[in-house]
Amino acid sequence: MLGHRISRFGSTIVKQLAREGYISTYGRRNLQRSYGHYLPSLPVVPRQARTSQEAWFLKSHKFCTSSTTSSENGDEETEKITIIFVDKDGEEIPVKVPIGMSVLEAAHENDIDLEGACEASLACSTCHVIVMDTEYYNKLEEPTDEENDMLDLAFGLTETSRLGCQVIARPELDGVRLAIPSATRNFAVDGFVPKPH
Amino acid sequence: MSRYLARYMVSRYFSSASSRPLHVCIVGSGPAGFYTADKVLKAHEGAHVDIIDRLPTPFGLVRSGVAPDHPETKIAINQFSRVAQHERCSFIGNVKLGSDLSLSELRDLYHVVVLAYGAESDKDLGIPGESLSGIYSAREFVWWYNGHPDYSCLKPDLKTSDSAVILGQGNVALDVARILLRPTTELASTDIATHALSALKESSIRKVYLIGRRGPVQAALTAKELREVLGIKNLHIRIKQTDLSVTPADEEEMKTSRARKRIYELLSKAAAAAKTSKADPDQRELHFVFFRQPDQFLESDERKGHVSGVNLQKTILESVGTGKQIAVGTGEFEDLNCSMVLKAIGYKSVPVNGLPFDHKKGVVPNVKGRVVSHTSGDISQTEPGLYVCGWLKRGPVGIIATNLYCAEETVGSISEDIEEGVWKSSKAGSKGLMQLLEKRKVKKVEFSGWEKIDAKEKQMGIERNKPREKLVTWEDLLAAAAN
Numbered sequence: 001m002l003g004h005r006i007s008r009f010g011s012t013i014v015k016q017l018a019r020e021g022y023i024s025t026y027g028r029r030n031l032q033r034s035y036g037h038y039l040p041s042l043p044v045v046p047r048q049a050r051t052s053q054e055a056w057f058l059k060s061h062k063f064c065t066s067s068t069t070s071s072e073n074g075d076e077e078t079e080k081i082t083i084i085f086v087d088k089d090g091e092e093i094p095v096k097v098p099i100g101m102s103v104l105e106a107a108h109e110n111d112i113d114l115e116g117a118c119e120a121s122l123a124c125s126t127c128h129v130i131v132m133d134t135e136y137y138n139k140l141e142e143p144t145d146e147e148n149d150m151l152d153l154a155f156g157l158t159e160t161s162r163l164g165c166q167v168i169a170r171p172e173l174d175g176v177r178l179a180i181p182s183a184t185r186n187f188a189v190d191g192f193v194p195k196p197h
Numbered sequence: 198m199s200r201y202l203a204r205y206m207v208s209r210y211f212s213s214a215s216s217r218p219l220h221v222c223i224v225g226s227g228p229a230g231f232y233t234a235d236k237v238l239k240a241h242e243g244a245h246v247d248i249i250d251r252l253p254t255p256f257g258l259v260r261s262g263v264a265p266d267h268p269e270t271k272i273a274i275n276q277f278s279r280v281a282q283h284e285r286c287s288f289i290g291n292v293k294l295g296s297d298l299s300l301s302e303l304r305d306l307y308h309v310v311v312l313a314y315g316a317e318s319d320k321d322l323g324i325p326g327e328s329l330s331g332i333y334s335a336r337e338f339v340w341w342y343n344g345h346p347d348y349s350c351l352k353p354d355l356k357t358s359d360s361a362v363i364l365g366q367g368n369v370a371l372d373v374a375r376i377l378l379r380p381t382t383e384l385a386s387t388d389i390a391t392h393a394l395s396a397l398k399e400s401s402i403r404k405v406y407l408i409g410r411r412g413p414v415q416a417a418l419t420a421k422e423l424r425e426v427l428g429i430k431n432l433h434i435r436i437k438q439t440d441l442s443v444t445p446a447d448e449e450e451m452k453t454s455r456a457r458k459r460i461y462e463l464l465s466k467a468a469a470a471a472k473t474s475k476a477d478p479d480q481r482e483l484h485f486v487f488f489r490q491p492d493q494f495l496e497s498d499e500r501k502g503h504v505s506g507v508n509l510q511k512t513i514l515e516s517v518g519t520g521k522q523i524a525v526g527t528g529e530f531e532d533l534n535c536s537m538v539l540k541a542i543g544y545k546s547v548p549v550n551g552l553p554f555d556h557k558k559g560v561v562p563n564v565k566g567r568v569v570s571h572t573s574g575d576i577s578q579t580e581p582g583l584y585v586c587g588w589l590k591r592g593p594v595g596i597i598a599t600n601l602y603c604a605e606e607t608v609g610s611i612s613e614d615i616e617e618g619v620w621k622s623s624k625a626g627s628k629g630l631m632q633l634l635e636k637r638k639v640k641k642v643e644f645s646g647w648e649k650i651d652a653k654e655k656q657m658g659i660e661r662n663k664p665r666e667k668l669v670t671w672e673d674l675l676a677a678a679a680n
Contacts, residue, residue: 088605113239115601117276121269126598149421152456155602183602184609 081174085112086132088182099171103129103164103178114180120165122146125154127164132177134160139172156181219244219615220626222307224294225314226250227257228597229587231277232604233311234286240612246286247307247627251293252346253642253674254650255281257315259597261345264372265387266379268664273597281644287627289634290642291675297639298630300551304582306629308620309611312552312561312568313586316544316593320559322364326494330354331504335369335541342376342397344390344667346674355400357500357536362507364491365541366409367417371426373539374405378432378481388658388665404482406533410490410512410524413440413464414447420459426483427467433482436468440487446516453520486533488512490524495532506534544593553580560592561585566607567614581619584611646678653677 080096083106087093097106104127107114115126128151131137137160143151147166154161164178219241223230226248234246254260256274263270281288294300294314303310319334321327331354340348361377363370376384381398409416413436427434441464443451451458464485489509497505509531512524546561548554553570555562562569566586567579586607587600595603614620625632634641642650650668657666668674 115276115598117273117597118269119272119275121272123267123269124273124598125596126601128598145424146421148459149419149424152420152459153596153598155599181602183605 079171081169081171081176083169083173084175084177085110085114086177086179087113088180088184092177097169099169101169103127103162103167103169106169107164112180114164116165122150122163122165125150125163128154128156128181129162129164129167130156130158130179130181131160131162132179136173136176137162140167154181155183217243217623218626219309220307220624221246221309221311222303222630223248223311223313223586224250224303225257225312225587225589226255226277226281226288226290227313227315227587228259228273228277228600229313229315229589229603230257230311231255231280232600233313233586233607235276235280236604236608237309237611238280238283238285240608241615244285245626247289247630248281248286249289249292249294249630251291251296251314253290253646253671253678255288255290255644255647261340261343263343264339264376265342265384265389266375267372268387270597288644288647289630290647290678292634292639292641295549297637298633300549302633303630306625306633307582308624308626309582309584311566311584311586311607311611312589314546314589316546316559316588318545318547319540320543320545322491322540322542324491324493326496326504329494329496329504330502331357331536332494332538332540335363335365335373335539336544338373338539339369342389342393344393344669346669346671349390349392349669353396354503354537355396355402357401357503358534359401359403360406360533360535361402361404361537361539362406362408362533362535363539363541364408364507365417365543366407366485367541367543368419368422370407370539370541371418371422373541374407374483375426375429377402377405378483379429380431386662388663388667390667390669391661392669402537403479404484406484406486406535408486408489408491408507408509408533410488411514411522412443412447412487413485414443414450414457414461415514415522416460416464416485416487418460419456420463423460423463423467427463431481433480434467434471435482435484436464436471437487438468440485441465441468444514446514446520446522449520450522488514488524489531490526492526492530494538497536503536504538505536506532507538508532544588546589546593558592561589563590566590566603566610581614640675640679642675642678649680650674650677653680 078098080098082094083097083103085093085095085107093110093112095106095110095112102120104114104116104120108116114129117126118124131140140162143162143166147163150163151157151161221237221244223233223246230248234248237244237246248255250257256277259271259273259277280286292298294303300310319336333351333353337348337351338353341351341353363374376389376397377400381394384394384397426432443461451461488511490512492508492510494504495506495508497503510526511529511531513527514522515525516522545559553562553568562572563585564577564579566584568583568585570578570580572578584607586604590607591599591603654665654667658664660666668677
């Protein structure tokens, strides 16, 4: 049991460090592999995520051992907000997200278990997230017909549901809490209990 | 000194019980199978997952069901491929449960067996004339245009008349209607099977009737698909204005489901637009026919044994409590002529030897994915180590994403059972399966074999300006995999 706890603790540290950007993408993958954790492998990513991933890599160059970039001011220039993901166990995971990045990309960058089956093509509802506070939900732009068509079918649909690939990080969303729907938990939003699908 | 002791303890630990391999076999490589595999791998460091499928190609209905003009829906294959390529996961194709090995043999080899093989059969209407030629299930027709090796020789009759009737108004009904009515120039650049494209180029079908026994508020189709079909150029939509009147019961249904409400609004808009469009020769028409249920199929006088139409009974809706309305016959009948009928009224699962099965519902009885042996009173006794996921568990409903949560529930049950230590014995797993298949001379196709098929199809596709040119026979698929 001790070894199991050590391995979990170690991987939590690694995850935390990765989120703060202290470990390069490459470094993080290696560390987590040695803890025997399964990671969705990074090579095949949607085009949008790849460029922001590159941007993220460039910004964290200070902390990695092999860097060939020359961008020194990346960190200061790109504004970031905090998004708090609430996973199926109710655990709150705050992550730093650059303005302009979608919630889906942000989740993938930070190993949050949010599926994106159609890779942001508005052809599925697997990146469904629930905005926990109606105040933040109202700050978002109205969903398009196409997004609403997909939301119609989302599991555990609530009045404050959105597709993660369509929600883009903006300054006014700083501190937003997003719950990931689960087969085993239903999330109350502002005391509102969502209807089962 | 204590540092060395700590390191020794840690290294001893990693070779101890909880990283002892957990051998899992998943039968079926569609979304249910792959989401289950993904979650098992993430939840259990010691899990080794084998995914078997009777086809040499993985991905189930994502490859053989999703329509050729819906490529974005097929992107899910990327994530499934990543799972298949995981070091603790193996895809083994061309292995059929029930023929190449039995369920009990599989349960002897693996700690956990998850059946996720979906629904490969159809609901029947059970009405006279159902066996006339020219009547197919939508599943057969879909497999035909998607190049499934079991149906490449279907040869549906598309040249006898200009009318086809589709029974059912769900998304599968819309898919087949669209493939029948889309200009073939548009279909030519999709991954549709070439034999289907050729047949469609010579098709005389110009009018397709989508028949539903209830009304527009109850139609099973969804907004995205409806929006798409309403937007097809030069396709005229026909909806009777009278069919759109709603009752208080209908209003209630729309209140509880935003999806229903949005679909009704789309259909109303379409009906209004239809009134203003002009009729023109050789135009393609899609008719939404509501409140009609098929009573019998009519046989052609000129071509014995072939369908020439459907006899339909008008219906009205009756409330059966809990907000549900059913269709009831009124005794008034009318005929609709056609030379082809596609039944899109739902799929049905197929049982295997040794598997508890509910023949009425067409699913495997289960509690949160654990297969039930039998039920007495309140208590359900479950089969140790046997689980279900996907359509085999829930019935043939839902979308690809539904399997994400279905898999979460099933894997939750598996994890609970593991914690309770239900399996203490060691199993042969992959090694045992390979030995068995070798003994029986089964020509298995591993993921690398699929990658060869994939590469060949893409290469052939480039030559014809298609994303891929599917290989449609067992011989061609197995040959490409072995190359």
